[in-house]
Amino acid sequence: MKINHLTSAEENLMKLFWKLEKFYLKDIMEQHPDPKPHQNTVSTYLKILVEKGYLATEKEGRIFRYSVIVPAEEYKKFLLRELSHQFFDDSGKEILDFLVKENLISQKDLQSYFDLKIEMKPVKIKEPKLEYAEEILNPKKTKKEKVKNKEKKKKKKDQNRI
Incomplete structure (x- = not known):
């Protein structure tokens, strides 16, 4: 779903709509803080927000029931x-630097945030493979040595039988 930009007036109305989720025009007029806009103005904004894909309509008799399509998140x-792309070269680090510099977030807040996110997990340590030590401690026998050992064992068995 493609999201379009909203004007500040549309954003203000959407904040109310996100709280209501599903509503009628009369609900908006009741919930809107003073000074309340004219009903025709609200109707116009509803029509625009439906066209922009933020709201859906469902006709119930002679009136419309509106529901939010694009969640606030x-x-x-x-x-x-958009902000990151336009002003911070798509860099989260630049955004964080700016937020800290402007005192919009403290380093203490960041520290506590990251402390919560870091989870200590035990790490399985792989035993080192000691190839050379293995060769020295358990040297591989050549085929000739194996055949000789088999012959020796066979001779011992034969001698024990006698």
Whole structure:
């Protein structure tokens, strides 16, 4: 789903719509803080937001029931990506530097955030493979030596039988 930019007036109405999720025009007029906009103004914005794909309509008799299509979290992600792309060269580090520099987030907040995210897990340590030591401690026998050993064992068995 493609998300489009909203004007500040559209954003303000969407904040109310995100709280309501499903609503009628009368619900908006009741919930909107003072000074309340004119009903025709709200109707116009509803029509625009439906066209932009933020709201869906369902006709119930002579009135429409509206429901939110684009969740608030999706719009936040869209805005943050746009901001990152336009002003911070798609760098999260630059955003964090800016937030700390402007005292919008403290280093203590960051530290506590990362302390919560870091989870200590025991690491399985692989035993080192000591090839040379293995060769010295358990030298491989050549085929000739193996055949000789078999012959010796056979002779011992034969001698024990006698």
